[in-house]
Amino acid sequence: MTLEIILGIILAGLLSNNYPLLHFLGTGAVLENERSNKRSLVLGLGTTLVMLIATLITWPINTYLLAKASYLQTLVFVCVVLVVVEVFHLIEHNVIEKFCKVDFTKFAINGAVLGLCIHNTHLGFVEALVTSIGVGFGFTVVLAVFSALEHRVDDDAVPYSFRGLPIHLLTAGMIVLALLCF
Amino acid sequence: MSNKIYMLRKTPSPLLVLAAGFVMASSSDVRAALAMGIAVIVTLLLSSIVISALHNIIPTNARLPIYVLIITGFVTLIDMLMQAWCPVVVEMLGVHLACLSVSAVIFRDADEVAGCHGEFESIAVSLVTGGFLTAIMLVCALIREFFGNASIWGINVGFMSNYKISALAGAFGGYLVLALVLAGIRKLGAYINSRKENA
Amino acid sequence: MTTSEFLKSAAIIVAILVVFGLAAFGLNFYTQPLIEANSAGAANDRLNAVMPEGAKGYEDITSTLTLPEKIHPKADDPSSYAEVIAVHKETSGLGYVIECNWGTKFSKDVNTLLVGISAEGNIVNINSESYTDSINMFEKQSNYIDTYVGKDSALSDVSLVAGVTYSSTAFKAAVELAFTTLTSNNMITAGVKSDDQILAEFIPELHTGLGDNGVLKGDEISANGNIVKGWKSKNNTGAAYIMSKGEAMYLVLVNNSGVAAVYDTEKNVVTEEHNDLVTEALASFVAGTDYSSLLAEKLNSIIDNVAEGSIRMIELDTFNKVSAAAEFTTTDGNTLYIFYSQPLTYQNNVMEVYTVIDSNGAIVKNEIGTFLYGHGVDYLPIYNQGYGNLNSETFINYENKYVGVTEDTLNDDLLVTGATISSSAVKNATADAFATFNSIKGGEQ
Known part of the structure; x- marks a missing residue:
């Protein structure tokens, strides 16, 4: 695996393989408003870390243990994600909470993590790890962009029916249009 | 209860923010929307019943993993049945069916309603929530499939095939149509409210 | 969290996992066979569509056969092709499904056809999996594929679609190639042409x-x-x-x-x-069209020294694009011949070409009455149009390129890139004019 491919996968995670915008995974977390930029960053990077560790564990489990019982995939993957988040919570909460408050359920209740773990089972191990970093970065960027955008949408200038979620969806749609070029 | 019904008037509610992901993902085809809707209702219903039955013995600190695992268990079973009965739809929904198990909507429903109320109320709330989401998905899917793919229920609509807007079937269409449908619902809600006040 | 609470939570989680794990395990006995049947069915669906009812399963026998070589059915379009890419045998002996690709310069590069041929050697059905151009084909002749169904390798009564000649030629060539695959490997007997x-x-x-x-x-x-x-x-x-x-x-x-x-x-x-x-x-x-007055009028406009009353129509004994011919003399005593031909161009539109040849067989003037060029609905004479590489100025040069050309020097230099079909129609018409000229000269000697 060359550097070129690694950069390509990471760039794809940011653009053409963007989970929350193009694959609708983790969109809920992105659209949820009332979040400071700092919290978005922590949430995004934390999710990236969870994605990486979860992939590190689920990929071997899926390849070596679940080959004969693929129907248990979801159950096992969710367990792994929960354990990872819980351990992450125990180890890191003192460090992060000094920085800002983060709801740890957000890491677990996120379709992007589970979706990524399932998608990654179709890839090679190293490729899967690089993909999870790329997708995590993509998620972080979208979170940050969105929390910044939300402050700038002037609700008074929007027709009543479109205020709140509809205008945010349209904003996201426009970003999607740009991303679709890749 | 009244709260939940009120929620329909005031959509977009926090509910749709959390559900936006799978609503948009499954609204490109009417079949997918219906299947997803059924999966959501069944998951909500079963997990609500189990959680509200167990809520007295579940320690508060361990709510998250226990709720999520119960939901995941039901999603796994539903996923298996759907793979057996309607593989076409499962292929369309892809990973989103599995991701229902970590969907914030179902978790929130379990956490806020089933975790502290009785079975009957939980059942009613899950039916309202599931029905509402299904209706939104179906409306979006009808629009997106008809105008974006020139078909309904996978059957081609001949005269539309030259006029279809392919972008509507893609990711962008998901955002656009959901936004328009929500705005439409809110307009309707405002209209009904004003009628009520005048009457 | 107290220890007892922790243990309680752990016990509940383990219990949930065990219950759902067992439930999934049990359900799997029911769903597994169904899921396997579904995935096998999906792969066979496309093949079943071109086989009779009751097809059981398929075996890919491509590697055991010698496949025919890729062919280029249209001589004037090197990008046109037809080739066989895979052969599937129905396991209960109902027949074969041959997967072919075809393409032309007017269509998508790769159009896939599934040709189902019964063990008796008749077409069961054809499925065009990817078509852009063939949609056009099917619109022009409704039920085009139906004309193939039931036919043996002779493909009697199967025609090409006018206006979509390139695509339908390649389509037909692909179907013929499917038959060749089976006949050359002695899997079916070839049909006899009537x-x-x-x-x-x-x-x-x-x-x-x-x-x-x-x-x-x-x-x-x-x-x-x-x-x-x-x-x-x-x-x-x-x-x-x-x-x-x-x-x-x-x-x-x-x-x-x-x-x-x-x-x-x-x-x-x-x-x-x-x-x-x-x-x-x-x-x-009944009767042919009389072009004597048309030719006389045209001659006077393109040749300035036609001797009055010298134009004599010649009865044609050739069968080609020339629909009228005449002999005439000029005021300085030379005998010349004019040939009027009407080649077909894009989508069967008719062009007009007047070829004047002297008694030595060299072109004096090649006047193109209407030169039709372009796609779609506008088939404009291009005198004043800047289509392709032919604007009004180069068009005169293009006509002049024919002056002095003899049958031996009629070659592909006379084609115009960007207007290949139209200019090759002119060239073919000129070739027919020479053929008719030779026949007239041969008759005289």
């Missing part, structure tokens, strides 16, 4: 007025008396009839001058023996 089919295939070669690059083009005439089938040219160059006499079938060609020739299935000329067929064909043909 006499009328053999005769119809002679027409584009023997009467180029009804043929365009080896494809029969004409308006069909309904059967009548001994006439089994017939085609009237779209460009006033005559007609072709397939006629029965006793057990045998004959091809009768008629040109615009009302001269006829009869061919048998061996491509031998048998006009003398079958004058009755000639009479019947000419009765059906």
